[in-house]
Structures are given as structure tokens and as C-alpha cells.
Amino acid sequence: MIFDLLIKNAIIFPESELKDIYIKSGKFDQIEPSGKKTSYPALSILNLREKTLIPAFTDAHTHFFQWSLGRIQVSLEQVESYDDALNKISAYLSLNPDTPAVIATDFDQYRWIKPILPSKKDLDKISTSCPIVMRRICGHLAVFNSPALKKIENLVDKRFIDFKEGIVVEDPVLKIYNYFPPSPEMINQALQSAQQECFRQGISAVGEITSSLGRKIIARASHQHQLKVKFRLSVNQQDFKNLQQGGFYPSLGDDPVSLRALKIFxxxxxxxxxxxxxxxxxxxxxxxxxxxxxxxxxxxxxxxxxxxxxxxxxxxxxxxxxxxxxxxxxxxxxxxxxxxxxxxxxxxxxxxxxxxxxxxxxxxxxxxxxxxxxxxxxxxxxxxxxxxxxxxxxxxxxxxxxxxxxxxxGSDNMPVNPFYGIQGTVNSPLPVQRLSLTEAIKRYTFHSARCLGDTNRGKIIPGFQADIAVLNQFPDENNLLQIEVEQMYIDGEKVYDPYGES
Ligand SMILES: [Zn+2]
The missing domain is CATH 3.20.20.140 (Metal-dependent hydrolases)
Known part of the structure; x- marks a missing residue:
């Protein structure tokens, strides 16, 4: 037998001895101690020279679609004060005067110097013609300026809107891009850039919570082979009722995009x-x-x-x-x-x-x-x-x-970064929260995959799908935020290699 890929001299976390890993038809096949005199033939060989491997992460709770669009406009995740947030929105608008709307995402007033809720008045000072929306990191609350409110006022349930303060909650916020649709170019750029970020973080699959628009766009991009990340999708209650009445069942297979769950609040x-x-x-x-x-x-x-x-x-x-x-x-x-x-x-x-x-x-x-x-x-x-x-x-x-x-x-996109999350539990302030590093990595790989219905992913053992992240160093309690993913494989296919020759 000729294997598709041989990965030589790899350290499979948390073990310390070197292994050679043979991959065939997208799956791990033989895994043997390195240094054997005879090796089996393989179409391509990757010598890892003692680099560390983990199974690729599955982020079991994401809002990939919303996050992807938020990242290419104004992300407020890192800003430290309300003024900084307003300045960032103004700066974006000056550089992009023709944008149909500005959706600034992921502010968290509790991480600002002074925790105040943004106001319609301040957003109106930035523009009274271009709709501006500032969405909170939770995804359930946003502050709109006057043009943005005008755009949705006849389209959504008014119970969700406080017209005086410009505060909008729940459904209209969750479906924000239905009301302020991005252009096809913007969508394409957003999906590619977000997928690269997933790979940079070692993520091969997500449990996705999004709108009907998001599901449609993700499915289309995946059918066109533009997305390699696996998406396990959910639907809201209303879409679920329609599916159920139509006689549809959740999917069981291993399609790149498949429908798995009903999501409720x-x-x-x-x-x-x-x-x-x-x-x-x-x-x-x-x-x-x-x-x-x-x-x-x-x-x-x-x-x-x-x-x-x-x-x-x-x-x-x-x-x-x-x-x-x-x-x-x-x-x-x-x-x-x-x-x-x-x-x-x-x-x-x-x-x-x-x-x-x-x-x-x-x-x-x-x-x-x-x-x-x-x-x-x-x-x-x-x-x-x-x-x-x-x-x-x-x-x-x-x-x-x-x-x-x-x-x-799952990260719930706050932020998308498994090692940041793992660092949280491994070094937590309260003993009731603290897991070992090995346990935490297992939860973000094998258990997350299994929870989404993927029972053959998340472990580096024969028979499992070959989803791997190659790390720049062996993880320990103190280096988690310095770890970089150097290469990613999904189903045995290389999908990320920023330092590679080609
Ligand atoms: Zn969520």
C-alpha cells in the first residue's frame, strides 16, 4: 500500500516520544515510533523535526458569519474606552465615505476605563446620513444612530427598540446583516479572512449559530470549495418549525456543512x-x-x-x-x-x-x-x-x-482563540474552575467534535479523520498565549502553511 502522506518525527501532545504518522484517504492509518529502519512508501513526506502536534480544535459555539463581517469593518474588541470606540468608527467612515452602513462590533463596556452604554446622540454626531450600529460583544444588544433606526423601524417588532436612546435588543440585533446587507465582494473577503483566522488559531470545525442569510452564504461558499472549515449549523425556532412541518430531519453525515441542531434562548x-x-x-x-x-x-x-x-x-x-x-x-x-x-x-x-x-x-x-x-x-x-x-x-x-x-x-467568539480559553481554565482564579492542560485540550478537540456529532474527529489515532494543528512549541501552563499554529491539515489535506515555500 502507498500512503498519501507520512508525517515524520512528530511529538503528539501530551506524549514525549517521536512518532511517524501515516495518512490514507483523509484518515490516520498507521502510527509508529520514529526511527524504524524501514518505512512504508508515501506520496508526500513531511518531516516535523520534533515539532508538536495536536488534533485540530473544534469550536463548538461560534457566530462565524457575523464575526467574519464584523472583522472587516470596525471591530471594537480591543478598544479600551468609549471615546476610542467612537474615534475608531469616525476613522473608518472617513476612509470609507461611500459605505452603505457601518456595523461596529464587539464592544464590551465592562472592559472600558468607564463602563457606560453608548448613545444614539453620540453616534449621530459621527453621521446623520450613514447608518451606524454599535453591537455589543454578546450579540444581543446594539446602539443605533438615527439613520440606522429609520432603516429598520418598519421592518421589525417595535418591542425590541428604545427609540429615545437608540438601543435595540434581541432579534433585530441577531439578524443585523439582514437589514444592512453586505455586498458580495465584502462577504467573500470576510469569509476568507475569517477562515484564515480560524486556521491561525488551529480550528478545523465549528458549531455555528447564525441567521438564514448566514447559513445560505456559508453553504454556498462551501459548495464552491471556498470554505474548508466544517460547519455544523443550527436553526432558530421559527425555521425549525418550518423544517419539521416540511418533514426534514437533521443530517447525520459528514458533509462539510450540515444541519444538526435547534437553537433556543x-x-x-x-x-x-x-x-x-x-x-x-x-x-x-x-x-x-x-x-x-x-x-x-x-x-x-x-x-x-x-x-x-x-x-x-x-x-x-x-x-x-x-x-x-x-x-x-x-x-x-x-x-x-x-x-x-x-x-x-x-x-x-x-x-x-x-x-x-x-x-x-x-x-x-x-x-x-x-x-x-x-x-x-x-x-x-x-x-x-x-x-x-x-x-x-x-x-x-x-x-x-x-x-x-x-x-x-466553545468560544462564543469572545474571542475565537482556543488557547486563550484554555489558559482561562488552566490558570483560573478559582479552584472550582481549574482543569489540567491535557484535559482542557481534550475538551476543545475530541469532546467538542463528538458533541457536534462528529465521532471520528478530535483524536490522533488510527481510523480518525486527519485534522491536525502543528504548533511552534510544546504547550505548558505558562506559554499558552505564545503558541502559534504553523500548519493545519483537514482530512489529511494541507489547508494552512504561512511559512511554506509554495
Ligand atoms: Zn452565542
Whole structure:
């Protein structure tokens, strides 16, 4: 037999001995200790000279489409103050005076010197003719200037709009590009650039949450072989109902783009003090001291039952303990079967009892270790808004592991960077959050892939798909933010090689 590719002298993390890896038809085949006198023939050979390999990452919770477009206009992820954010938008508009709209993305006022919410008035000072939207990092809230408000006012449910302050929440924000459609050139540039960034971060597959427009564009680009990243897509409740009525089922196969899940929201965010909790937020407005629940038990129960019966996976956004408990009590009340197809997104503030019940029911969890890095250190958001005993049990990944839950990692694009997330849990400020480096990498590879339904990805063992990231150094607790991905392979095919000759 002639193999397609032989990767020689590789260190497969966390092992230390050198290995030769043979790849055939996109899969790992033989894996042998290096230095054997005879090797099998292969069409191409890559000598890694003791470089480290890991399975490529699967980011199980992304908003790739929105993120891709945000990156090529104005990204506010790194700005340190409100003034900086406004200046960045002004500068973009001066350089691109003909742009039909400016969608500035990913501001997080809690990471600014002074945490204030942007205002319509300030955005109107930048332009009263070009629509400007400033979208918060959570993706659920945005501030619009007057021309932007005018554009959507007759198209969306007015309940979501505060015309005075220019604040828009939920549905219209999640579908922002439906109202301000980007040009085909912009889309193309955005997808390519975002895919390169995924490769730079070692990511080969994502669990994607986007609008119908996003799904269409991703599917089209993938059919035209412009996208190599694997997309496991979700649909919202309305699209799900249409699919179900039309007799459609989720896909099981290994297509580059495949539909896997129904995505629903049960509560808001900790930053917005809208995650549904059983305690009272510090300094909460009297109107919503314990956050908000977006669904009633009966509605949730019926939806879960019907989706699980048809073998859909269901990804449920539930951050606060009250939202999490609602899922568990609904599942128990209706004696739901196939509960392993339920996946709770975020799961930031569970009670210890809820963790045990999740383990008993085999419910999956998709947690964000990067949230620890973003908001869990002393003085940061979680400590600012949560009572002390709740703060000390936020994102308790170690407890989740100890109590034997099925869980995987996703970034929720805050930011897309697995090693940043891994660094969060490995060096976390609270012992209940701390995982070992080996465990954390496993969660971001094998467990994330499996959670999306890809049971033959995320490990470097014979029979698995050959998805690999080649690293510039062997990871340890102290170098995680310095690690660079030097090459990427998906299904045994080289997709990223910035230092290569060709
Ligand atoms: Zn999300």
C-alpha cells in the first residue's frame, strides 16, 4: 500500500516520544515510533523535526458569519474606552465615505476605563446620513444612530427598540446583516479572512449559530470549495418549525456543512443582568432583579419533546441557575427521552444539584473557558454583579468534570482563540474552575467534535479523520498565549502553511 502522506518525527501532545504518522484517504492509518529502519512508501513526506502536534480544535459555539463581517469593518474588541470606540468608527467612515452602513462590533463596556452604554446622540454626531450600529460583544444588544433606526423601524417588532436612546435588543440585533446587507465582494473577503483566522488559531470545525442569510452564504461558499472549515449549523425556532412541518430531519453525515441542531434562548446575559437567577444581582434595577426567563415551562417542555422525538439536537442558551433548573424540571416532568441530545449553552451559574442532575440525564454542556479569562478575575464583571457565594462558584468546570458531566468547549467568539480559553481554565482564579492542560485540550478537540456529532474527529489515532494543528512549541501552563499554529491539515489535506515555500 502507498500512503498519501507520512508525517515524520512528530511529538503528539501530551506524549514525549517521536512518532511517524501515516495518512490514507483523509484518515490516520498507521502510527509508529520514529526511527524504524524501514518505512512504508508515501506520496508526500513531511518531516516535523520534533515539532508538536495536536488534533485540530473544534469550536463548538461560534457566530462565524457575523464575526467574519464584523472583522472587516470596525471591530471594537480591543478598544479600551468609549471615546476610542467612537474615534475608531469616525476613522473608518472617513476612509470609507461611500459605505452603505457601518456595523461596529464587539464592544464590551465592562472592559472600558468607564463602563457606560453608548448613545444614539453620540453616534449621530459621527453621521446623520450613514447608518451606524454599535453591537455589543454578546450579540444581543446594539446602539443605533438615527439613520440606522429609520432603516429598520418598519421592518421589525417595535418591542425590541428604545427609540429615545437608540438601543435595540434581541432579534433585530441577531439578524443585523439582514437589514444592512453586505455586498458580495465584502462577504467573500470576510469569509476568507475569517477562515484564515480560524486556521491561525488551529480550528478545523465549528458549531455555528447564525441567521438564514448566514447559513445560505456559508453553504454556498462551501459548495464552491471556498470554505474548508466544517460547519455544523443550527436553526432558530421559527425555521425549525418550518423544517419539521416540511418533514426534514437533521443530517447525520459528514458533509462539510450540515444541519444538526435547534437553537433556543432561555435567558439573557450576566453583563446585562438578564440571565435568570434565583438570587438578586448587585445594584440591579427594581424591574428585573433576578433576570428574565424567555420561555414558560409548558412551551419549553413541548418544544423539547417534539424536537427530541425527531432526533434533533437542541442547544439551549441558559446562563443563570433559574434558567438551567427550568430545563431540568421540564425534562423530568415530561419524562423526556434522548436527553443526551440536549446541550446547555454557557451554564455559567449552575447550582451543585443541577450539575448532578445534568450528569444523571446525560445532558451535554457547551461551556466557555474564555469567559473565565474575560470576567472571572477579582474585580471583573462577575465579582461586580454577583453576590460573593455565587461569584465563587461561577463556571465551575472542575466540578462539572468531577461530577462526570459530558461537556465541551466553545468560544462564543469572545474571542475565537482556543488557547486563550484554555489558559482561562488552566490558570483560573478559582479552584472550582481549574482543569489540567491535557484535559482542557481534550475538551476543545475530541469532546467538542463528538458533541457536534462528529465521532471520528478530535483524536490522533488510527481510523480518525486527519485534522491536525502543528504548533511552534510544546504547550505548558505558562506559554499558552505564545503558541502559534504553523500548519493545519483537514482530512489529511494541507489547508494552512504561512511559512511554506509554495
Ligand atoms: Zn452565542
Amino acid at each position: 432561555l435567558d439573557g446575559s450576566i453583563g446585562g443582568k438578564t440571565a435568570a437567577v434565583s438570587f438578586v444581582y448587585k445594584d440591579a434595577p427594581a424591574s428585573a432583579r433576578r433576570g428574565i426567563l424567555l420561555m414558560e415551562q409548558n412551551e419549553l417542555g413541548e418544544l423539547l419533546k417534539s424536537a427530541l422525538n425527531d432526533h434533533w439536537k437542541i442547544w439551549i442558551h441558559a446562563i443563570g441557575d433559574r434558567a438551567i433548573d427550568l430545563i431540568l424540571s421540564s425534562a423530568k416532568k415530561l419524562h423526556l427521552k434522548n436527553t443526551e441530545n440536549i446541550r446547555i449553552e454557557h451554564f455559567e451559574l449552575p447550582s451543585p444539584e443541577a450539575i448532578d442532575q445534568v450528569a444523571d440525564m446525560g445532558i451535554q454542556l457547551c461551556v466557555q473557558p474564555n469567559f473565565i479569562n474575560n470576567w472571572s478575575f477579582p474585580g471583573q464583571l462577575y465579582q461586580q454583579v454577583l453576590p460573593d457565594e455565587i461569584y465563587r462558584f461561577n463556571n465551575p468546570l472542575k466540578e462539572i468534570l468531577n461530577r462526570k458531566c459530558n461537556f465541551c468547549f
